[in-house]
Amino acid sequence: MLLPSLSVSVANVGLPAMAAAFGAAFHEIQWVVIAYLLAVTTLIVGAGRLGDLAGRRRLLLGGIAVFTVATLLCGLAPNLPLLVAARALQGAGAACMMALTMAFVGEAVPKSRTGSVMGLLGTMSAAGTALGPSLGGVLVALLGWRAIFLVAVPLGVVAFVLTLRTLPGGAPAAAARRFDTAGTLLLAVTLGAYALAMTAGGSGPLTAGLLVAAGGGLALFAVTEARVPSPLVSLSTVREPVLAAGLTANALVSTVMMTTLVVGPFHLARALGLGPALVGLAMSAGPVVSALTGVPAGRAVDRFGAGAAGVIGLAGVIGGTAVLAVLPAAGVAGYVLPLVVVTAGYALFQAANNTAIMKDVPQDRRGVVSGLLNLSRNLGLMTGASVMGAVFSLAAGADDVTTAAPADVARGTHWTFAVAALLVAAGLAMILVSRPRSQVAGGPPAARADRPGRAPSV
Structure with a gap:
């Protein structure tokens, strides 16, 4: 989970240097990012299902190999079209890695520790996101843009060797079915x-x-x-209330998390008048908190149950966004402290939601359900960048928020986070409605009697 996240955040830093090297315009160089995201988004569910049919370990190893080779090709690309093609190939490998890593949790980890491992996966993903900008900036400054790709090649080799040596083999879960x-x-x-x-x-x-x-x-x-x-996605599966609510809530919360990344820099720079260095420092609070809270959040899920932990996490996100919606432009602390609450709540919800959905999924559907979980997150992030960005611009009353007055930007921030709070509240309502009454009070997993054959909801 570290490598796919790192590959997104580190590449963003190198875009200006790549544009200068290839003489490319902004609308051309942005395909370095878009190609990767498109490949991950379009292939992740199919990759998960193919792992269910052909063997998850085999496909995970193949995905790591493709990712590593594609990363090397990115670093050696002589022109922009080949770089974009290599990034698409890298995204295909990342889709396999993201879908199948989570699917392996049910096979390799006892149910009593599922939350801890899900929290660890969240920490690694957040660490990749947090590390990318700083690492990428140093590498581009010292060695050039190619280094941001080449440095990941040995990490891919290490991941391949560790997977080969440690993960169980096992037979394909559904070898008799057709893809x-x-x-x-x-x-x-x-x-x-x-x-x-x-x-x-x-x-x-x-x-x-x-x-x-x-x-x-x-x-x-x-x-x-x-x-x-033998469908890719069984309609009866996605209509199951527990899974449907979990996927929808995951998308909504991810939309809100992207909102913090889209709105935050403009609020800090325009409404609060901070310089680039302080804006970057304030914005780093979110990824750092996410990386630090992932493992404790997972342990809380194992101890208190996914139901209670998920509700508390969503309540934290709602509370933090509500404060951002009503708090005046009260300085950096007035933005960062609620952001810390939002991020910690998100980490707890992610660990709980992933645990609740994945721990009781039938063996022959783990890959595709894991793919759906990752897909819902990616769709939420993309929707947040586009739709919530439009809400921000509309609420600020400016076509270009980079030149809007500070008061207009502050107004846009408050209304955007009011919408964000409503979105998460809708997700929480869906979770509560879909969950059995016996799980409302939470409690450790051993104390609950989940219905056979149905994944418990958060």
């Missing part, structure tokens, strides 16, 4: 259209066309999955 190629392609096209609408479509006819294509693709995908004997 749903048609459904996989339809879902990839649908997700690709939505991802492009959120990341590169702007606000004109192109975005509308992409969203229409995504909606039509989703409808066609649902029809296809209802007819094939």
